[in-house]
Amino acid sequence: xxxxICVLCEKSKAMVKRPKTGQIVCRDCFFYVFETEVHNTIVQxxxxxxxxxxxxxxxxxxxxxxxxxxxxxxxERYQYGLELFLLxxxxxxxxxxxxxxxxVKRNQEQYDMPLKILSYDELYGWTMDAIVSQVGxxxxxxxxxxxxxxxLDRGAAxxxxxxxxxxxxxxxxxxxxxxxxMRGDIARLGRCTAICTQGEDTIRRSKPFKYAYEKEIVMYAxxxxxxxxxxECIYSPDAYRGHARAFLKDLEAARPSAIIDIIHSGEAFExxxxxxxxxxxxxxCQRCGYMSSNTLCKACTLLEGxxxxxxxxxxxxxxxxxxxxxxxxxxxxxxxxxxxxxxxxPAVTIDVPL
Ligand SMILES: [Zn+2]
Ligand SMILES: [Zn+2]
Numbered sequence: 001x002x003x004x005i006c007v008l009c010e011k012s013k014a015m016v017k018r019p020k021t022g023q024i025v026c027r028d029c030f031f032y033v034f035e036t037e038v039h040n041t042i043v044q045x046x047x048x049x050x051x052x053x054x055x056x057x058x059x060x061x062x063x064x065x066x067x068x069x070x071x072x073x074x075x076e077r078y079q080y081g082l083e084l085f086l087l088x089x090x091x092x093x094x095x096x097x098x099x100x101x102x103x104v105k106r107n108q109e110q111y112d113m114p115l116k117i118l119s120y121d122e123l124y125g126w127t128m129d130a131i132v133s134q135v136g137x138x139x140x141x142x143x144x145x146x147x148x149x150x151x152l153d154r155g156a157a158x159x160x161x162x163x164x165x166x167x168x169x170x171x172x173x174x175x176x177x178x179x180x181x182m183r184g185d186i187a188r189l190g191r192c193t194a195i196c197t198q199g200e201d202t203i204r205r206s207k208p209f210k211y212a213y214e215k216e217i218v219m220y221a222x223x224x225x226x227x228x229x230x231x232e233c234i235y236s237p238d239a240y241r242g243h244a245r246a247f248l249k250d251l252e253a254a255r256p257s258a259i260i261d262i263i264h265s266g267e268a269f270e271x272x273x274x275x276x277x278x279x280x281x282x283x284x285c286q287r288c289g290y291m292s293s294n295t296l297c298k299a300c301t302l303l304e305g306x307x308x309x310x311x312x313x314x315x316x317x318x319x320x321x322x323x324x325x326x327x328x329x330x331x332x333x334x335x336x337x338x339x340x341x342x343x344x345x346p347a348v349t350i351d352v353p354l
Contacts, residue, residue: 008033016223019215019256027223034220038208039074045195047206050081053161057152058086058107058115060100062221063167065107065228067209070220071165072111085159086111089151090119091144092127093234100229110227118155120147124303125334132235135311140235142315143306146298150290154339156203163204171214173207174259175244177266182244193266202291213259289339299336307333 004014004024012026018033025033042048056071058064068086075082088104091097101117108115121127124147132140156164173193180189191197196206209217221228251258284290285297292298302314305323308330313323 016219019219019252020213020260022256030223031220034212034216035070035073035077038070038212039078041195041211042074042080042208045206047165047196047208048080048082048163051083052081052163053083053085053159054163054165055085055087055116055156055159055161056113057164057166058088058104059167060088060103060107060229061167062226062228062230063169063209063214063217065103065167065226066217066221066224067165067167068107068111068113069224069226071208072113084111084113085161086113086115087152087155087159087161087164088115088117089148089155090117090121091148092120092129094129096231096234097128099231103227103229106227114159116155116159118151118158120151123147123151123154124299124336126303126306128235131306131311134306134309137235139312139315141238143302143311144235146302150297150299150336150339153203153290157340161203163206165206165208167209168207169209169212169214169217170259170263171245171248173210173266174262175241175248177262178244178248179240180266189266189269193263210263211260285339288336290336303336304329304333 006026
């Protein structure tokens with residue numbers, strides 16, 4: 001049987017079947033279509049302006065490593081005029097994050113981009129290792145998710161960047177749509193497919209890989225021989241997301257377009273005005289100045305619980321009442337440094353961590 005020929009260039013030998021479209025293509029054409037689709041997403045969504053300073057949220061994992069490589073490639077190829085930075089958050093997880101950060105440090109040299117690392121320890125006075133030793137493995141992802149989101153914004157403010165891009169891919173977004181449907185979380189369902197979330201004066205956040213399939217990101221990293229770290233977090237994985245993920249993989253096996261179809265469905269949902277009116281208005285946290293829907297932001301609430309030895313008080317209402325009953329907040333607990341968004345104005349919107 002003669003070798004199959006790439007359906008795009010009709011010259012080279014086909015090497016891969018694209019998971020997203022089923023097309024049989026050569027390696028160079030695969031790189032080109034993958035990059036071009038990301039470029040089209042960026043252009044159509046008008047993600048950047050020339051001169052923007054953009055931080056790539058870099059974990060050392062495959063998604064953010066491919067994102068850094070592709071952003072650099074497209075910035076040069078299409079002259080976006082962006083100044084790119086790597087921004088990593090060190091959660092303080094021995095045997096996981098310390099190793100992945102070594103990868104990011106190598107990426108810094110490979111891609112010639114400045115790197116900023118901000119640690120939970122520096123910002124909150126707690127590493128994830130210390131948090132897990134107090135709260136156990138059950139709720140630790142809640143702490144990590146809330147702390148990471150705020151740490152990324154604060155790291156970006158330190159770098160003076162206008163925009164954070166993250167490696168969330170199409171599979172991540174489709175999973176989130178499914179989870180929000182299953183939880184009946186109407187407010188998040190309406191927002192989770194947005195490619196770019198921004199308030200008037202907050203740091204923009206976007207997902208250039210919104211339509212990129214995870215399988216293609218893995219293939220891209222593999223064929224380009226990119227240097228990335230591939231171990232899962234050693235603390236408890238998000239079990240609920242795991243179910244959504246397994247379900248999505250089954251759907252994808254039966255019909256590859258399922259991932260994009262679910263994203264499109266999510267985009268088509270719109271929250272009715274009367275429901276929007278019941279959603280909480282954003283304000284700034286009284287204690288640390290970060291955007292919040294209550295007088296205290298989630299990170300300050302969780303941190304106070306940790307500091308007072310009642311870590312679950314930020315998670316359940318019952319535990320919160322117990323904390324309140326224990327008396328007012330002592331003056332000597334550690335708090336988060338006051339946050340000033342780059343523009344100096346208060347934050348007005350909040351988006352949903354995936
Ligand atoms: Zn080809
Ligand atoms: Zn706060």
